Amino acid sequence: MTRRPAPCSSGKQRYRDRLQARIALAGLRANPHPRRQEQRSYYCPACSGWHLTSQPRRRKDRRT
Numbered sequence: 255m256t257r258r259p260a261p262c263s264s265g266k267q268r269y270r271d272r273l274q275a276r277i278a279l280a281g282l283r284a285n286p287h288p289r290r291q292e293q294r295s296y297y298c299p300a301c302s303g304w305h306l307t308s309q310p311r312r313r314k315d316r317r318t
């Protein structure tokens with residue numbers, strides 16, 4: 255067994271790179287979940303991985 259990275263503390267599904275996230279996103283678009291509408295992928299510095307989110311990208315909002 256290969257060692258798997260620890261899941262992110264966010265509890266979200268983690269993808270190892272943007273390509274994996276985009277593939278998953280494409281799959282969700284082809285088969286949308288009725289209550290989850292992930293729209294885009296984003297890099298997560300906490301786990302050095304990628305997640306999907308339904309939140310639209312904010313414009314020029316750099317405050318957290």
Ligand SMILES: [Zn+2]
Nearest residue numbers: 262298300301
């Ligand atoms: Zn993460």
